[in-house]
Amino acid sequence: MHPLLQLPPFINQRMDNSMNSVLLAGAMAGLIGSGVLGAAEPNAAAAKPMLVIHGGAGVERADLNADEEKAARAALEQALRAGHAQLSAGKPALEAVTAAIVVLEDAPMFNAGRGAVFTHDGKNELDAAVMDGASLRAGAVAGVHTVKNPIALARAVMEKSKHVMMVGAGAEAFAKESGTTLVDPSYFRTEKRWQQLQKALKEEAAKQAHSDIETAKHFGTVGAVALDKQGHLAAGTSTGGMTNKRYGRVGDAPIIGAGTYANAHCAVSGTGWGEYYIRAVAAHDICARVQYGGQPLREAAEGVINRDIPKAGGDGGAIALDAKGNIALPFNTEGMYRGWIGADGVPHVAIYKDDKLPEPAAAVN
Amino acid sequence: MHPLLQLPPFINQRMDNSMNSVLLAGAMAGLIGSGVLGAAEPNAAAAKPMLVIHGGAGVERADLNADEEKAARAALEQALRAGHAQLSAGKPALEAVTAAIVVLEDAPMFNAGRGAVFTHDGKNELDAAVMDGASLRAGAVAGVHTVKNPIALARAVMEKSKHVMMVGAGAEAFAKESGTTLVDPSYFRTEKRWQQLQKALKEEAAKQAHSDIETAKHFGTVGAVALDKQGHLAAGTSTGGMTNKRYGRVGDAPIIGAGTYANAHCAVSGTGWGEYYIRAVAAHDICARVQYGGQPLREAAEGVINRDIPKAGGDGGAIALDAKGNIALPFNTEGMYRGWIGADGVPHVAIYKDDKLPEPAAAVN
Numbered sequence: 001m002h003p004l005l006q007l008p009p010f011i012n013q014r015m016d017n018s019m020n021s022v023l024l025a026g027a028m029a030g031l032i033g034s035g036v037l038g039a040a041e042p043n044a045a046a047a048k049p050m051l052v053i054h055g056g057a058g059v060e061r062a063d064l065n066a067d068e069e070k071a072a073r074a075a076l077e078q079a080l081r082a083g084h085a086q087l088s089a090g091k092p093a094l095e096a097v098t099a100a101i102v103v104l105e106d107a108p109m110f111n112a113g114r115g116a117v118f119t120h121d122g123k124n125e126l127d128a129a130v131m132d133g134a135s136l137r138a139g140a141v142a143g144v145h146t147v148k149n150p151i152a153l154a155r156a157v158m159e160k161s162k163h164v165m166m167v168g169a170g171a172e173a174f175a176k177e178s179g180t181t182l183v184d185p186s187y188f189r190t191e192k193r194w195q196q197l198q199k200a201l202k203e204e205a206a207k208q209a210h211s212d213i214e215t216a217k218h219f220g221t222v223g224a225v226a227l228d229k230q231g232h233l234a235a236g237t238s239t240g241g242m243t244n245k246r247y248g249r250v251g252d253a254p255i256i257g258a259g260t261y262a263n264a265h266c267a268v269s270g271t272g273w274g275e276y277y278i279r280a281v282a283a284h285d286i287c288a289r290v291q292y293g294g295q296p297l298r299e300a301a302e303g304v305i306n307r308d309i310p311k312a313g314g315d316g317g318a319i320a321l322d323a324k325g326n327i328a329l330p331f332n333t334e335g336m337y338r339g340w341i342g343a344d345g346v347p348h349v350a351i352y353k354d355d356k357l358p359e360p361a362a363a364v365n
Numbered sequence: 366m367h368p369l370l371q372l373p374p375f376i377n378q379r380m381d382n383s384m385n386s387v388l389l390a391g392a393m394a395g396l397i398g399s400g401v402l403g404a405a406e407p408n409a410a411a412a413k414p415m416l417v418i419h420g421g422a423g424v425e426r427a428d429l430n431a432d433e434e435k436a437a438r439a440a441l442e443q444a445l446r447a448g449h450a451q452l453s454a455g456k457p458a459l460e461a462v463t464a465a466i467v468v469l470e471d472a473p474m475f476n477a478g479r480g481a482v483f484t485h486d487g488k489n490e491l492d493a494a495v496m497d498g499a500s501l502r503a504g505a506v507a508g509v510h511t512v513k514n515p516i517a518l519a520r521a522v523m524e525k526s527k528h529v530m531m532v533g534a535g536a537e538a539f540a541k542e543s544g545t546t547l548v549d550p551s552y553f554r555t556e557k558r559w560q561q562l563q564k565a566l567k568e569e570a571a572k573q574a575h576s577d578i579e580t581a582k583h584f585g586t587v588g589a590v591a592l593d594k595q596g597h598l599a600a601g602t603s604t605g606g607m608t609n610k611r612y613g614r615v616g617d618a619p620i621i622g623a624g625t626y627a628n629a630h631c632a633v634s635g636t637g638w639g640e641y642y643i644r645a646v647a648a649h650d651i652c653a654r655v656q657y658g659g660q661p662l663r664e665a666a667e668g669v670i671n672r673d674i675p676k677a678g679g680d681g682g683a684i685a686l687d688a689k690g691n692i693a694l695p696f697n698t699e700g701m702y703r704g705w706i707g708a709d710g711v712p713h714v715a716i717y718k719d720d721k722l723p724e725p726a727a728a729v730n
Contacts, residue, residue: 131644136644136645136677137644138643138644142532142615143532143533161611162640163610163611163614163640164639164640164643164644165614165615165616165620165643166611166613166614166615167507167508167532167533167613167615168508168532168533168534168613169533169612169613170611170612170613170614171613173612173613174611174613245528246526246528246531246535246539247534247535247538248531248532248533248534248535248536248538248539249528249530249531249535250507250530250531250532251530255530255620255621255622256620256623256643256644256646257620257622257623257643257646257649258621258622261646274529275527275528275529278503278529278530278621278622279496279501279502279503279529279621280501281621281622281626281646281649284622284646284649284650284653285649285653288649288650288653288654288657289653289657291657292653292654292656292657292658293657293658312501
């Protein structure tokens with residue numbers, strides 16, 4: 001066995017006390033219905049699975065024609081169905097998050113996996129992270145070039161290594177050893193993204209000092225948060241970074257706490273101007289406001305994403321989900337590819353700010 | 366001008382409201398004394414500068430002979446004096462943190478800069494991060510090999526780039542462009558660290574599955590948190606990583622929120638088993654318990670470092686400082702190089718658990 005691989009994987013002695021209660025509550029749910037125990041026990045009402053996804057907050061109406069918009073909506077629905085299939089089969093939230101993100105990574109219109117944007121040097125540098133709220137295990141990778149599904153590599157780091165975060169050539173070496181699917185870097189070259197880099201380089205040459213502001217809107221990320229039948233949460237995020245970013249820059253997506261975070265109470269995946277999300281420790285801050293400050297999930301998410309980050313000069317969005325099934329999808333850009341799917345298996349998706357996205361029925365605080 | 370450099374640097378629109386109050390309180394302090402306004406205004410009582418440092422929680426009695434212990438104490442005192450000189454001259458907390466960490470990086474006995482441990486491949490991979498609590502600006506680097514003072518490069522990323530985190534060859538390229546002092550990688554080769562790697566490799570070969578546990582005690586980090594005369598906080602951390610770590614692994618030190626965090630209320634630098642600190646978002650979680658949960662600093666720091674992280678299977682320590690000058694130095698290992706220096710300029714240092722470290726006199730909650 002290669003020393004990069006490890007058996008047994010990271011053992012988590014941290015078993016949440018509420019787990020036993022959840023099992024009990026699950027057994028009792030058929031008798032007394034959900035919601036009654038839910039008020040006292042964070043996870044107990046979580047018999048109803050939920051999956052929320054995003055495909056990036058950088059989208060603008062001018063970016064998409066009617067066919068592209070239709071294709072994007074179809075891909076979001078496909079991702080929701082893929083994740084929902086896991087949840088309805090009783091699989092852990094982690095599986096739903098991974099399944100949904102793989103679909104989004106494989107679709108060429110989102111800035112992750114196949115559709116990753118180009119760095120300043122004309123490369124595609126991929127980052128991803130995943131976190132399991134029940135065990136607080138996590139895995140993250142940054143700066144990989146040949147990994148078809150970076151979210152799968154993040155999971156391999158979590159499950160098959162003794163580390164949480166691996167970057168660059170070391171992460172590539174681990175990908176090879178752990179059997180993660182590799183592709184030629186040309187797999188990530190899509191014409192639309194290449195033209196975006198050329199435009200950004202031209203803008204930069206014309207007025208260098210403002211280039212970061214001009215190109216900031218080209219950020220994008222995909223992500224998912226899920227709640228499974230056992231009442232456990234998970235979160236994952238994957239990205240191709242920022243168009244024209246410098247070689248070696250790491251954004252918030254692979255930073256546990258910044259772009260990705262999950263615990264027993266709350267799961268978040270962010271999509272925005274990474275530097276501001278890192279400085280705000282955005283994903284963990286949302287969960288901390290819920291856990292320590294007693295704020296409802298939506299208020300906490302709004303406070304971080306739509307108040308604090310814009311005040312600091314950043315922008316973007318996030319998806320958040322708590323153990324009771326409450327969801328929040330704040331953003332302050334023209335659009336955010338987004339959607340959710342509940343126990344009934346009906347996908348709901350939206351792109352622009354004025355798109356109607358129905359609310360889940362049974363959310364409680 | 367090279368495109369990696371940027372003018373003006375990251376502009377921070379986030380100006381804390383309490384700043385005006387601090388200036389006012391500072392002017393009034395001579396008349397009414399500190400503490401009166403302090404109860405109402407987090408930063409107002411902070412006329413007394415404070416610097417707290419650590420040199421890593423991995424130290425054990427068996428590691429040091431009497432001469433080595435004496436040299437370590439002298440280096441800690443030198444770092445405290447270097448930081449204190451900045452604070453007593455009225456310089457920002459950020460300057461004190463940087464000055465103290467540069468001394469610790471240059472000293473060969475701490476696992477950062479000169480004394481960095483070796484990776485599995487026999488290299489020295491250096492990581493560092495710095496955060497300014499007043500502006501919430503931050504800079505971080507990971508996986509650099511030729512940067513004499515990684516904390517200086519982290520500051521350059523914060524002040525001279527539009528990014529927060531840069532890794533590997535990209536970070537090295539930025540170091541060159543930003544005028545950061547470079548050295549030959551052999552500068553970081555110290556005999557004691559090389560022998561530690563040989564021992565770890567031998568242990569690993571003998572009983573591979575347990576090698577991570579055996580080598581975990583060889584972690585180490587240096588860090589500093591400071592409170593300046595203006596009542597502003599800053600935090601910084603620098604490390605050579607973990608002996609025998611795999612190429613490309615990133616620990617908690619350069620992760621904003623995990624090993625390093627500062628805001629207007631609280632500053633933390635961690636030193637421990639990085640994977641557990643990342644999963645706990647340790648530094649930010651301590652500050653969140655203070656800010657949202659209303660916990661005293663010491664209780665918050667104890668909860669994260671000495672309760673949650675050991676429960677998950679990790680170990681280590683941290684230093685924490687709030688805007689009122691309260692300090693906490695929790696750890697759960699045999700020793701932690703540590704010390705503090707207050708307004709009077711007298712350094713206090715300790716190494717092992719049973720070493721007496723005096724308490725600052727005037728801390729309030």
